[in-house]
Amino acid sequence: MDVSVVCPVFNTDPTLLQAAIRSVLNQSGSHSLELILVDDASTNASTCSMLVDIGKSDARVRVIYQGRNTGPGQARAAGVSQAVHEWIGFIDSDDLWPSDKLNQADRILRDSPDTRWVAGSHVILRSDGERQPKLLSQLCSSEEAGKVSYCLTTPALTKALISDMPPLGASLIRKSLFLESGGFDRRLLYGEDWLFYLRLSTREPMQFSDYRSYVLRRQHASMMWSAGSMSRKFLRSAQIARRDPALKFIRRELRWFYYATLKGLAMNNAINNRKIKALFFAAKALFIDPRELREFTTFVRALMTNGKALDDGLRGYSTADQIDLTRVVRERQ
Incomplete structure (x- = not known):
């Protein structure tokens, strides 16, 4: 070749x-x-x-x-x-x-x-x-x-x-x-x-x-410590894709990918103790799927209070996210 x-x-x-x-x-x-x-x-x-x-x-x-x-x-x-x-x-x-x-x-x-x-x-x-x-x-x-x-x-x-x-x-x-x-x-x-x-x-x-x-x-288990993985810039590619006429046929899938990316940004900011940004991205995810109100409430409780255990609302997050969010709470006890 x-x-x-x-x-x-x-x-x-x-x-x-x-x-x-x-x-x-x-x-x-x-x-x-x-x-x-x-x-x-x-x-x-x-x-x-x-x-x-x-x-x-x-x-x-x-x-x-x-x-x-x-x-x-x-x-x-x-x-x-x-x-x-x-x-x-x-x-x-x-x-x-x-x-x-x-x-x-x-x-x-x-x-x-x-x-x-x-x-x-x-x-x-x-x-x-x-x-x-x-x-x-x-x-x-x-x-x-x-x-x-x-x-x-x-x-x-x-x-x-x-x-x-x-x-x-x-x-x-x-x-x-x-x-x-x-x-x-x-x-x-x-x-x-x-x-x-x-x-x-x-x-x-x-x-x-x-x-x-x-x-x-x-070298690390994830991108959670990357500054880029905590900023709006990380959303830009998904936003452009959702507006691309050539990708119109996957608009539904892109919507849910965008939603998952928002939740990931919320999680990364929470892990790095950036509470305001974490809440911002979590709220944007909730706007896309209001059915996730219980998970949003759980996320806010874990983010804003010390020593409170997580409840079943975490089931809306991936296994990796559950582990990370649990760690956030434990580190604040």
Whole structure:
């Protein structure tokens, strides 16, 4: 395959960055590769030094420097604009490509040569072990069982991507298709990859295989401590999707995704002791579904009082949210 791999970098630990780079450059098989590292205005001296060194030591690596920090979406877009190969791949600077990723993609293309979007499964690697997310191949019919890959199409694919989106690094996309689909929405700081996937799925089927194509490293159990996961900016992609005419056919599903995102924002702000913001997002969720008044009342009680036990109203929250909200109360006792 002829692949340009785009990797946004911002103050990444050099050890993790080195591992990510090697996982791309050391792919098994014979492939034409270029790795485009987009430095998103890093300030860490060790990261900056490593970018200079790697750019000089391997002809397959190019380093692009952003004048200011713009976020991973715009950094990726800058990298794609410089890509020279037919296929575009992505990797985050602290993640990994399995060594046979491109060989497996080649196998799919031999079986389905007109494919423009290839994707595989991914694994989430945490300090407490691995987790295998739900596979998109579950969308396939029994008649397709045993095939090299499965052709997933809208509307089923688009609906599945709302809540079960694979990381960008699990996909390989022809550059022509990336450009036709409009690329990443430059208005977004968060969720630009999610919105890109939804829009892409309305234009092109995904050729999916169960082979492991990406390793997503998570240093923490969740994004609950991220500033972005506590602000309105985290809602922007869902708001844009709900107004997109091309996504009108999933408006109902997007409404409930927006609702779930509001509850997640309320929870993250509660965990971080931002009471006013937590109440704001919880109230917005209640406005969408007034039937959740009991759960809202429980949330407010847990947020605003010390030492009171949670009641059965927590059943409206996910198991993870129940655990987190219980911890909020205990920490305040």
